[in-house]
Each structure stands twice: as C-alpha cells, then as structure tokens.
Amino acid sequence: MSESEYLNVVPQEDRSAGMSTGGLILLGLQHTFTMFGATVLVPYLTGIPVNVALLTAGLGTLLFHWITKWKVPVFLGSSFAYIAPIIAVTMYYMKEAGLDYGNINDAVNAGVDLRPYLAYATGGIFLAGLVKFGFGWLIKLIGIRRFEKLFPPVISGTMIILIGLILSPVAINMASGNWWIALVSLFTAIIVRLYTRGFSRLVPVIWGIVVGYIVAAITGNVTFAEVGTASWVGFPEVFLPKFSWYAAAAIIPVAIAPSVEHFGDVFAISAVVGKKFYEDPGMHRTLMGDGLATSLGGFLGGPANTTYSENTGVLAFTKAFNPWIMRIAAFFAILMAMVPKVGAIVRSIPVPVMGGIEILLFGMIASIGAKTLINNQVKVEGKNLVTMSLMLVTGLGGAVFQAGNFALQGLGLAAIVGIVVNGILSLTGAAEE
Structure with a gap:
C-alpha cells in the first residue's frame, strides 16, 4: 500500500463470538474494573460526586453506542482534559459567593456543598460537548475522504504509539506505591493470557486483579472501612447546569484537544479490531457520540466523557471485540452509581494492583501503533x-x-x-x- 493511501487494517478474529451471556457479563465486568480508577479520579479532584460520574459514564457510553449504530466497542469515562478549568470555574464562583478556600479539598473538608458552583462548570461542559458534536457534523459535511487525507498512516500510526507512551507514566506511578503487589497482578495477567486455554484466557485482567487483591489483603494493604459504612442504595446527586460567559470562555476551548485525541482513539480501536470504524459508522458519528455523551455528563452534573484508551488496551490483550461487552460495562457503572457499597468494594482495590495491569495495557496500545506503521508499510x-x-x-x-x-x-x-x-x-x- 502506498503511504498516500489511508489506514490499512487487518481483520481480527473475535474470540467472544458465540459466547454465552454469562461469559459476556464477566468480560463486561473486566472492562468495568479497567475504567474505574480513572473515571472516579476526576470527580475526586474536582469535587463532582463520584456516583454522578459513574452514572454519566454508563449513560454516556450507551448514548455513544446508539449514535454509532451499536458497532464500536468503546467505553466512555471521565475526561482528564477538563480538570483544570472545572476547578478554576468552581473556585471563581465560590469566591464570588464569599467562600475563599485555597483549593477544592479544603472546601470539601469544610463541608461546603459545591454543587451550586460546580453547576457553572458543568454548564461549560454541556456547551463543550455541543462543540464536539459540531466538529463531527463538520467532518460529515467535508466528507470522510477529505478528512482521511489529513491523517495518513504515518500520522495515525504515530498517534496510536503516543496514546500508549503518554499514558505510561500514569501506570508506573500507580504501580510504584507497592511494586511487589503490582508485579503480582501484572505477571498473573500475562501468565493467564499466554499459558492458559479456554475462557480464562479471555479474562486475564480479572485474574490479575483477583490474585493481586488477595495478596494485598493478606499483606495488610487493603482497607475495608469504606465498604462497611457504604449504603446499599443511594441515588446519584445529579444537578442541572448553570450557564455564564466566564465558564463558557474557560471550558469550551478545551473541547478542541479531546476532539483531536478522539481521532487517535478511533484509529487505535480500528487497528485493534481490524475494522474501519472511521468509515463505518464513520468518524463523524463517533465524534458526535463523544460530544453528546459529554453534554449529557454536563447536563446531569457530571464530568466530560471521552473514549477510554485503558479499555482499548483490554481489547488488544483479550481479542474479545463484541460491542455488547462495553455496554455491559456501562450497566455495571450505572449499578455502582446506584449501589454505593458495590462502588466501595471496587474502590478498595489497591492502586498498585491496577497499576500493574495498566503497565501491560498501555504498552499494548503503543505496540499496536508500531504494528499499524508496519502493516501500512510506512517507510x-x-x-x-x-x-x-x-x-x-x-x-x-x-x-x-x-x-x-x-x-x-x-x-x-x-x-x-x-x-x-x-x-x-x-x-x-x-x-x-
């Protein structure tokens, strides 16, 4: 293939084809574990209620799948790109109300209800999502072929490599809290994936988490206090957005970077699965779905949503591509939002356990980028x-x-x-x- 032609993807076997409902549910749970840490970190940093973030991640993923004709195996979780402007807008309106705190955590510890001030930030997120939707509509108007010319294989393949390498420090930082536990989860996942047969081979992440969790519990590295105090039922504390020129000016421009990054995510998913999702259902639909999921998050008081590279890494590792698996993960996210005790159990998983897994997943993404360059014979x-x-x-x-x-x-x-x-x-x- 000439380097002037567009991305060449190699069809892959879907190992989840013909799988039972129980098997698909377990694969969906695996993706839920994978997305959880990053999805809840954003609300922890910004003051957004955690259960709202989980709810909007689940609903946003389902909305994305509907917009993209149920074809793309993607999970959407909280976007890190908006953290700084969310905090800036929230702090600005707190000061306007006479509440002068050094940071969000100080306000939370003082018992301040942040929702009236966060609402301005989520209003900006709602508008930013509409901007991303508009970018998708623009791609539809100019046509996919003209769009493709901007991203020849040398660019799209390098973008996929960068996705994995940019995320790699996150995995190392998570693992560094306890390298022994991280290595237990990492090598368990590798052994299960490469040396076992049957269904176990499709859930190496769950095996890595379970074994890592057991070792962490035995060595006294698991805290169960939150699990004991968490309630069984709790409706997410959703709240409607407020709109202001200040919040719009601070947050809407941020939509540009996640929109560009979205292209890299779709290229990566296409390369992993071996289907040209940028053509069918089309990059315009995936970006529109991403934008509407972001607006939905803002409308309900949650963070912006974005396609998650962590889950793409699981796809590459397991080769189980059924989009229903991601929708099942979305249902689990909604369940955790409605049942705080379930969320508390998942939060009790030590960070190094997930760090060990993500060392492998992020490396897989970078490797897929290199494979993309090779498959397209890029000189x-x-x-x-x-x-x-x-x-x-x-x-x-x-x-x-x-x-x-x-x-x-x-x-x-x-x-x-x-x-x-x-x-x-x-x-x-x-x-x-």
Missing part, C-alpha cells in the same frame, strides 16, 4: 522520519501551546504538528528517502 525515512520525530518529541516532551484559557499539549498538540509538518513537506516536494 521511516525522509519526510516521514521528520514528521514522526517532531510528533514524538512534542507529544512526550511536555510542550504546551497556551492562548488564554486554551492549552494544547500531548496527543492533541502532536497531531496538529504532524498534520502541519506533513502537509508542508508534501506540498513542497520534500524527499521521501
């Missing part, structure tokens, strides 16, 4: 070498483009750099070798 020479080099350094080196409240960094910045550089080099006839 790492000439203009391709320059494009990849600049993308990798800007994506991993901490470069930030800042304009007022808008900041572009990481994968989003690397994608823009790749598009611009590759376009200039192609138009000026730069050497390919």
Whole structure:
C-alpha cells in the first residue's frame, strides 16, 4: 500500500463470538474494573460526586453506542482534559459567593456543598460537548475522504504509539506505591493470557486483579472501612447546569484537544479490531457520540466523557471485540452509581494492583501503533522520519501551546504538528528517502 493511501487494517478474529451471556457479563465486568480508577479520579479532584460520574459514564457510553449504530466497542469515562478549568470555574464562583478556600479539598473538608458552583462548570461542559458534536457534523459535511487525507498512516500510526507512551507514566506511578503487589497482578495477567486455554484466557485482567487483591489483603494493604459504612442504595446527586460567559470562555476551548485525541482513539480501536470504524459508522458519528455523551455528563452534573484508551488496551490483550461487552460495562457503572457499597468494594482495590495491569495495557496500545506503521508499510525515512520525530518529541516532551484559557499539549498538540509538518513537506516536494 502506498503511504498516500489511508489506514490499512487487518481483520481480527473475535474470540467472544458465540459466547454465552454469562461469559459476556464477566468480560463486561473486566472492562468495568479497567475504567474505574480513572473515571472516579476526576470527580475526586474536582469535587463532582463520584456516583454522578459513574452514572454519566454508563449513560454516556450507551448514548455513544446508539449514535454509532451499536458497532464500536468503546467505553466512555471521565475526561482528564477538563480538570483544570472545572476547578478554576468552581473556585471563581465560590469566591464570588464569599467562600475563599485555597483549593477544592479544603472546601470539601469544610463541608461546603459545591454543587451550586460546580453547576457553572458543568454548564461549560454541556456547551463543550455541543462543540464536539459540531466538529463531527463538520467532518460529515467535508466528507470522510477529505478528512482521511489529513491523517495518513504515518500520522495515525504515530498517534496510536503516543496514546500508549503518554499514558505510561500514569501506570508506573500507580504501580510504584507497592511494586511487589503490582508485579503480582501484572505477571498473573500475562501468565493467564499466554499459558492458559479456554475462557480464562479471555479474562486475564480479572485474574490479575483477583490474585493481586488477595495478596494485598493478606499483606495488610487493603482497607475495608469504606465498604462497611457504604449504603446499599443511594441515588446519584445529579444537578442541572448553570450557564455564564466566564465558564463558557474557560471550558469550551478545551473541547478542541479531546476532539483531536478522539481521532487517535478511533484509529487505535480500528487497528485493534481490524475494522474501519472511521468509515463505518464513520468518524463523524463517533465524534458526535463523544460530544453528546459529554453534554449529557454536563447536563446531569457530571464530568466530560471521552473514549477510554485503558479499555482499548483490554481489547488488544483479550481479542474479545463484541460491542455488547462495553455496554455491559456501562450497566455495571450505572449499578455502582446506584449501589454505593458495590462502588466501595471496587474502590478498595489497591492502586498498585491496577497499576500493574495498566503497565501491560498501555504498552499494548503503543505496540499496536508500531504494528499499524508496519502493516501500512510506512517507510521511516525522509519526510516521514521528520514528521514522526517532531510528533514524538512534542507529544512526550511536555510542550504546551497556551492562548488564554486554551492549552494544547500531548496527543492533541502532536497531531496538529504532524498534520502541519506533513502537509508542508508534501506540498513542497520534500524527499521521501
């Protein structure tokens, strides 16, 4: 295939084909464990109620699947891109009300009900979701073929590599809390995936978590206090958004970076599954679904939603691609939002246990990116070498483009750099070798 053609994906066998309902439920639970840590971290940092974040993640995932014709095996959870502006907007309106605290945690510890002030931030999230929906509509208007020209394999493959590498410090930080426990969960998952047969081979993450959890409990590294005090039934504390020019100006521009990053996520899922989801149901539908899931989160008082790379890593590891598995994970998320004791049990899983698993999952994503370059026969020479080099350094080196409240960094910045550089080099006839 010529490098000027678009992404070549290799069809993969779906190991969940023909599986029983019980098996699919267990696979869905595996994805629930995988998304949980990141999804609840955002509300912990911003003051948004945790059960609201779980509810909106589950509902947002189901909405996304409906918009994308039930075809794409994706889970949507809390987006990290909006953390800073959510905190900034909330603190601003608290000060307007005469509540002057140093940070969100101080206000929470003082018993302040943050919802009246968070509502302005969630209003901004609601509008940001509509902007992402608009980007999807724009892709539909210009046509997928014109859109594809912006993301040749050299760019899309490098973006997939960056997704895994950008997330890798998160996995190391999580594991570093207790490396022995992290390594137990990591090697358990590897052994189950590579040396067992039958259904167990499809749930290595659950085996890794279970064995890691048992070892952690035996060694006194599990705290059960929250499990004992959590109630069995508790309706999520949803609240409606408020709208202001300040919140809109602070949060809407943030939608640009997650929109660009969304392209990389869809490329990664397409490469893992071996189906061109960017064509069917189409990148416009996946971005519209992402946007509406974000708006739904904002409308109910939750964080913005985004496609989760953690779950893509599980897809690559297990090769179980049935989209119903992700919808089952969404139902589990809603269940945890409604039953606080279930959520407390999951939260009792030590962070290093999940860190060990995510070392493997994030590495899998980066490896899939390298495989994408190989499958598309991308020559790492000439203009391709320059494009990849600049993308990798800007994506991993901490470069930030800042304009007022808008900041572009990481994968989003690397994608823009790749598009611009590759376009200039192609138009000026730069050497390919």
